[in-house]
Amino acid sequence: DRQAIARYVQGRAVRQVPVDAYELPPEFRQDIDRLLDYVVAHSPEYRSLQCVRDEEAFQYGFAYLNSPPWAALRQRLQALVEDTIAESGDADLRQILTTWTNLVRQREVAMVDNIYAYAREHIFKAGVFLVGAAHISAIANIISTRPAADQDLIVWDFGCEQ
Secondary structure (H helix, E strand, C coil), X not given: CHHHHHHHHCCCCCCCCXXXXXXXXXXXXXXXXXXXXXXXXHCHHHHHHHHHHHHHHHHHCHHHHCCHHHHHHHHHHHHHHHHHHHXXXXXXXXXXXXXXXXXXXXXXXXXXXXXXXXXXXXXXXXXXXXXXHHHHHHHHHHHHCCCHXXXXXXXXXXXXXX
């Protein structure tokens, strides 16, 4: 959130280093909308869990989005998307889901790679990596599988429970 960032950098010399690399294929937004519309229309549990997600996020804010219950709910929602699309028998929807999954994974890996590349070339005491709550578990897993040479390069504090 912009206010938290503004408070953090107040009185500090900071350097913003973009690490995201995210290019989407043409028509991707329409494809994802079609996929999610299908899941919403065909999965009552998905619809129900969307309501839970929205209510909890509204009521508890970032405390919820940085909690184990959020991570569990997000995993269940993703499983419902995958199951619903697999059961659809629609090859186009399956391809859209595969493309989406691969793009998200590539983006998460690229962000972590870019952070490590920066850390190899620059000396700094602390950094902040702002990432959406939906990505934190995957990024933590990516970091945990880095080569041994990278293990001591950065000391991570995720600032939330996994």
